[in-house]
Amino acid sequence: MAINPYINFNGNCREAVEFYADVFESDKPVFMAFGDAPGDPSHPIPEEAKHLIMHTQFFIHGTPVMCSDVFPGHPYIQGNNISISVVSKETDEVKRYFDKLKVGGTVHMELQETFWSKAYANLTDRFGIGWQLSQEQQH
Numbered sequence: 001m002a003i004n005p006y007i008n009f010n011g012n013c014r015e016a017v018e019f020y021a022d023v024f025e026s027d028k029p030v031f032m033a034f035g036d037a038p039g040d041p042s043h044p045i046p047e048e049a050k051h052l053i054m055h056t057q058f059f060i061h062g063t064p065v066m067c068s069d070v071f072p073g074h075p076y077i078q079g080n081n082i083s084i085s086v087v088s089k090e091t092d093e094v095k096r097y098f099d100k101l102k103v104g105g106t107v108h109m110e111l112q113e114t115f116w117s118k119a120y121a122n123l124t125d126r127f128g129i130g131w132q133l134s135q136e137q138q139h
Helices: 013-023 091-101
Strands: 006-009 053-060 063-069 083-088 106-112 120-124 130-135
Touching: 006 013, 013 053, 013 063, 013 091, 083 091, 091 106, 091 120, 091 130
Parallel strands: 006 063, 083 130
Antiparallel strands: 053 063, 106 120, 120 130
16 A cells, blocks of 8 residues: 655645756656546536646655646645655755755754754745655764
């Protein structure tokens, strides 16, 4: 069984996922907009929703992170209910991710050595998503 984080955005899903795909050196994402879905005359897609992303994903070390925009009229609450933890064996990789994710975001804990990791950081990116970046301890 796979467990995948799923992030909803408020109209900026395409921009966010392109950003994350670049940060984590993922394949170019494929986007399915609400307007790309097969039509249902009893439930037409409103014009303002056709360009919004119904589904896409990017990958972090082979793990898919699924994303979409919220459909117009549905609630969107940006908060601290999601945090994604990325653990890497490579300190340089953790530093690269940190340097990109912190741009326009808020750093809660600078990249530093801790008792559990040689390189750990905690931040919220410019899209309001919380990230914990950590270099995996070698035992």
